[in-house]
Amino acid sequence: MKRLATVTVAAVMAAAPVMADLVFPSLSYRTGAYAAGGIPFADGYADYMTLLNERDGGIGGVMTRILECETGYNTEKGVECYEATKGEGSLVYQPLSTGITYQLIPKVTADNIPMHTMGYGRTSAANGKVFSNVFNYPANYWNGASLVVNHLLDLNGGDIKGKKVSLVYHNSGYGKEPIRTFEELAKKHGFELTLLAIDHPGQEQKSQWLQIRRERPDYVTMWGWGVMNQVAIQEAINIKFPMENFIGVWWSGSENAVLPAGDGAHGYKAITFHNVGSDFPVFGELAKYVVDAGKAAGAGDQIGTAIYNRGFYAAMLAAEAVKTAQKIHGVADITPAMMRDGMEALEITEAVMTDLGMPNFGPSFKVTCENHGGPGTGAVAQWDATNKKWSLISDFAGSDMSVIQPLIDADSAAYAAENGMEARCN
Amino acid sequence: MATLAAQFFLVWLFNRVAWFYNYSASGQINAPDRTVFGHLVTGPNTDAWAKYMICLVFLTFAGIVARNLTRGSLGRKWSAIRDMDIAAEIIGVNPLSAKLSAFAISGFFIGISGALFFSVYLGAVEVGEAFGIQKSFLVLFMIIIGGLGSVFGSFAGAAFMVLLPVLLKNVLVGGLGWDTALAAHLEFVIVGALIIIFLIAEPHGLAQLWRVAKEKLRLWPFPH
Numbered sequence: 001m002k003r004l005a006t007v008t009v010a011a012v013m014a015a016a017p018v019m020a021d022l023v024f025p026s027l028s029y030r031t032g033a034y035a036a037g038g039i040p041f042a043d044g045y046a047d048y049m050t051l052l053n054e055r056d057g058g059i060g061g062v063m064t065r066i067l068e069c070e071t072g073y074n075t076e077k078g079v080e081c082y083e084a085t086k087g088e089g090s091l092v093y094q095p096l097s098t099g100i101t102y103q104l105i106p107k108v109t110a111d112n113i114p115m116h117t118m119g120y121g122r123t124s125a126a127n128g129k130v131f132s133n134v135f136n137y138p139a140n141y142w143n144g145a146s147l148v149v150n151h152l153l154d155l156n157g158g159d160i161k162g163k164k165v166s167l168v169y170h171n172s173g174y175g176k177e178p179i180r181t182f183e184e185l186a187k188k189h190g191f192e193l194t195l196l197a198i199d200h201p202g203q204e205q206k207s208q209w210l211q212i213r214r215e216r217p218d219y220v221t222m223w224g225w226g227v228m229n230q231v232a233i234q235e236a237i238n239i240k241f242p243m244e245n246f247i248g249v250w251w252s253g254s255e256n257a258v259l260p261a262g263d264g265a266h267g268y269k270a271i272t273f274h275n276v277g278s279d280f281p282v283f284g285e286l287a288k289y290v291v292d293a294g295k296a297a298g299a300g301d302q303i304g305t306a307i308y309n310r311g312f313y314a315a316m317l318a319a320e321a322v323k324t325a326q327k328i329h330g331v332a333d334i335t336p337a338m339m340r341d342g343m344e345a346l347e348i349t350e351a352v353m354t355d356l357g358m359p360n361f362g363p364s365f366k367v368t369c370e371n372h373g374g375p376g377t378g379a380v381a382q383w384d385a386t387n388k389k390w391s392l393i394s395d396f397a398g399s400d401m402s403v404i405q406p407l408i409d410a411d412s413a414a415y416a417a418e419n420g421m422e423a424r425c426n
Numbered sequence: 427m428a429t430l431a432a433q434f435f436l437v438w439l440f441n442r443v444a445w446f447y448n449y450s451a452s453g454q455i456n457a458p459d460r461t462v463f464g465h466l467v468t469g470p471n472t473d474a475w476a477k478y479m480i481c482l483v484f485l486t487f488a489g490i491v492a493r494n495l496t497r498g499s500l501g502r503k504w505s506a507i508r509d510m511d512i513a514a515e516i517i518g519v520n521p522l523s524a525k526l527s528a529f530a531i532s533g534f535f536i537g538i539s540g541a542l543f544f545s546v547y548l549g550a551v552e553v554g555e556a557f558g559i560q561k562s563f564l565v566l567f568m569i570i571i572g573g574l575g576s577v578f579g580s581f582a583g584a585a586f587m588v589l590l591p592v593l594l595k596n597v598l599v600g601g602l603g604w605d606t607a608l609a610a611h612l613e614f615v616i617v618g619a620l621i622i623i624f625l626i627a628e629p630h631g632l633a634q635l636w637r638v639a640k641e642k643l644r645l646w647p648f649p650h
Contacts (some may be wrong), residue, residue, distance in 0.1 A: 030607030031614075039607075070595075070606040075555050079548065080592075102454045103550050106470035171441060173454050173552050197441070199553055298607075418456070 020333040022322060024049060024315075025090040027081050027100065031300070033201035033273065034073040034226030036256040039298055041096055042068065044311025046297035047290055051282075052319060054289040059322045060332045061419050066297075074225070075099040082107065091339040092116050092318050093362030098174035101134075106419075109133045114340040118314050119144070119250055119273055123177060124411035125375025127425040128344070131412065136345050137317075138363050139273035139399075141223075142407060144249045145178040146399035147271045147378040148221050149185045151234070151247060154394070161190035164217040168208060168224065168232055171197040175223045178249070180411075182367040202228025209235040222248040233265050243267035253390070254306045258383045266385035269393075270306075273378040274313045274362040274389040278304030278397055282357030306368035306381075306390055313362055321346045344369055364394060369425035373408070376401065433559055440553035447553070454552045457545035468545045477546050484542060489536055492577050504528050505575065536565075571624055575629025576639065582632035590617060 028042030029035055049064040058064055067088060071083035078100030082093065093108060093115040095101055101121035108115045109132060117125065117136045125134035152160050167182055179195060188191040194217060196208040202224065209232075212220060220241060229252045236246050244267040248257070253270020283304065284374030290296050291303070298351050302308040325334045325342025334342070347366045353359055365374045378400045381390040414425065440446045440453075447453050459469035466472045495501050503524045506514035515521055544551050551557065564587060570619040572583020591613055598609035628635050 028606065030605075031610040034608075039636045070610040072600075072610065075552070076548065099454075099552055099555055102552070103548065106456075106549065110470035172554060176453050200558070393553075 011402070017352075021063045022091055023065050023067055023085075024318060025067045025069065025081070025085040025088075025093055027069055027071045027078055027093065027095045027097075029071050029073045029096070029263075029350055029403050031070060032072040033203075033228075037226055037251065037254065038073065038096065038318040040254065040256075040302040040305050040308040041311035041314075043296070043298040043300070043302045044308040044313075045094070046311075047286060047303070048312050048315035048319070050290050050295050050297070051286055054293065054295065055285060059319055060326045062332045064319075069097070071097065071100065073097050073099075075103055080105050086111060086113060089336070091322065091334070091336050092343070094118070094318070096120070096176060098122075099172060100363065102173055105131065105134055111336075112340065113336040114343050116314065116318065116343065118310070118317070120174065124408045124415065125266070126371065126408050127135070127412035128366060128370050128372040128414045129412070129425050131265070131339045131372060132420060132424055133340055135367065135372045135383070137346075137367055137372060138348075138365055139376045139378055140373055141177045141249070142181040142404045143273075143373075143376035143378060144271055144374075145181040146404060147380075147397075148183065148249070149182075149189065149191075149249050150397065150399065151271070151380050151394065151400075152191075152219055153189070162195065163191045163219065165191050166196055166212055166215070166217040166220045167195040168196045168198060168200060168205075168212075168220060168222045170224055171230055172201045174225060174251075178223055181404060182409060184407065188403060196231075198228055201226060203231055205231050205235050208240050212241065213239040219245045219247065222246070222252045224248065224252045224257075229254070230260045233258060233261045233268060233333065234359075235260055237264035244269065244382075247271065250306075250310070253381055255388075255390075256305075256307075258385070259388070263385045265383055268383045270381050270383075270390075271378050272306065272381045272390075272392075274309060275360060276306055276309065276381055278309075278391065280358050280361060285357060309361075310331075313358075316347070316356060316358065317348070320352065322347060336352070343370075429562075431552055437553050437558065454550050455544075456550045459550075460545070468549065470549065472546075473560060480546060481542055484538055489537060489577065489581075492535065496577060500524075502528060508575065567621065571631055573633030576631075576633040578636065579631050579633030582636065586632060587617075590620070 004022055011138050024045075026042055026045055026215055029038030030042065046066045046068070049066050050060055053063050067085050067090065069080040069085055071081055075097070082104055085109070090113060093104060093113065094117070095104060095115070100118050101117045102117070102238060104115055105122060105125070112133065114135065117134065119136070119139055120141065121136055121137055122134065123136070123140040123142045125131040125136050126140055141194065152163070152165070153420055156163070165186070167179070169179070175197070182193055196211065198205055205228070220236065222229070222232055236243070243265060246268055248268070248270040250270060250272050252302060253272055255393045258265040286303070291300060296303070321339060321342040322334060324345050326332055328341055328345060329338045331338065348362070349364045350359070353364070363375050363377045367374065377396045378399070379392045379396045380394040382393045383390055446575070449457050457468045459471070460467055462480060462514055465476050467476050470646045503514070503519045506519050511521055540557070544556065548556060556602045568583035568587045569580055570583070571586055572581070573579030594616060595609060598604045598612065599606055624631070
């Protein structure tokens with residue numbers, strides 16, 4: 001018995017990591033109805049970290065390690081993954097699911113681990129005075145809603161009074177999040193808003209699209225994810241809805257959403273908060289150090305797609321935050337609490353992006369204690385079915401913060417009151 | 427069938443009527459912090475042991491009640507109705523009260539578990555996902571695999587359906603270092619195959635298997 005115990009202890013000690021490393025948990029989903037979005041993001045995230053290890057020997061001399069955990073876009077499994085991985089010194093969580101984000105907000109705050117929900121999650125987390133450990137720079141859903149409406153304003157010379165706009169949304173926390181902003185914007189600009197909910201997983205959309213055919217809205221906008229995107233675009237083609245009047249949020253703007261519909265999807269639009277394509281110097285280095293070395297994550301067939309780029313971008317921002325944290329604390333092997341400080345002091349400039357081989361890939365911004373939300377800028381991308389690629393048809397522009405900021409303040413104040421929290425940053 | 431209808435009706439209700447989800451923008455409801463004897467039992471700051479203990483207290487209480495109910499006259503009426511309702515009626519069991527009480531009491535137990543699941547385990551829920559039809563099927567499978575008509579079976583079935591995927595994941599991803607997607611897919615296959623094998627090999631579930639094993643062990647090693 002004693003010998004068995006000794007052997008067990010020795011085995012545990014051998015298994016424990018001896019080398020210091022920077023752990024990045026990746027709550028990915030490569031299975032289920034949302035895998036079409038989960039796979040490219042997870043691949044992009046992992047590939048950037050591999051690139052740092054192979055090219056630079058980690059960040060500040062410390063190797064990075066991806067800790068992957070399959071969630072299947074399921075909230076319960078996401079929480080389980082969080083509980084299972086937080087003990088390994090996980091630096092920052094990026095669950096890529098609004099449902100999981102809502103679950104984790106109180107947990108990460110209690111455990112003092114930062115969470116970065118880029119372009120999703122709880123929008124009012126942009127208010128750093130209330131949400132100390134949650135960051136959603138550089139853009140959030142409410143920016144997205146405003147960017148869609150701004151694009152409609154551009155198309156119509158600044159006047160969309162009386163126009164009919166339908167919002168097709170995933171009937172979950174994710175899809176419901178932008179409704180409040182759309183309602184405010186409808187009041188401000190005088191357009192008529194119709195809400196059409198689509199239940200998980202989103203394969204059944206016939207009745208909603210029949211309603212669209214009957215009501216003939218001028219524009220349709222979509223908050224969809226996973227298989228719902230492909231089905232919606234196919235249904236829109238079936239009712240002959242003009243594609244250029246169909247605008248998706250960034251999560252509905254991937255290759256996987258439009259490719260199954262073939263030529264019919266030509267002209268479909270989606271907003272985005274980062275650049276598209278693989279025409280950046282960093283992708284050359286990626287090919288050299290990661291792809292050619294056979295170290296690409298997954299099947300390695302997603303490089304340069306819209307959501308791969310987003311995962312890549314998310315990893316880049318995380319790595320930059322690590323560098324900032326290392327600079328602040330003067331330690332190379334940082335803790336989650338130091339990572340939080342790094343994220344709060346993060347500054348991304350065009351010079352930094354160019355140094356990284358990603359010029360003009362995303363916006364320049366500075367995170368502060370009060371503002372965890374970044375600039376909220378974005379552009380409109382359009383799908384070209386003949387060349388099978390996305391291209392930007394507008395410049396990166398700001399969203400209507402005069403509408404969004406009061407909503408963020410009100411929602412975060414409600415959260416603070418509900419949880420009896422004091423405002424930070426005073 | 428009534429519960430199947432409720433499944434859809436309640437999800438619709440919790441999506442439609444804002445009062446039910448506390449007027450939250452995303453439709454998520456959060457459990458407030460609650461304490462028992464000064465220890466937090468819900469909320470993010472709860473220790474794992476506190477969560478476990480509060481659930482254990484409820485479980486023990488519910489288990490004792492259920493065990494005694496099935497042994498009492500009410501439980502005997504239920505099994506009479508289950509086995510053959512006409513015969514039960516002839517020997518003097520009122521089918522209306524027996525069926526109604528069975529429905530109400532099982533609803534009570536399920537209600538407790540649902541409340542604990544939401545407030546202690548998850549902390550925040552969104553109706554369509556946490557309490558969707560998948561969850562109903564999961565609970566149904568637990569009972570079928572565990573063995574219908576036995577209290578022990580429910581425990582065994584729940585343990586099987588909850589712990590097996592966790593075990594598989596730990597072995598495949600943690601132990602063998604497989605790709606997470608491959609492990610997740612394989613997990614579906616293994617759990618599904620086990621369910622089928624169980625239902626064919628032992629239709630009375632894990633509870634019957636347990637009974638047979640005990641019986642065999644009692645006589646072992648001289649069965650004759």
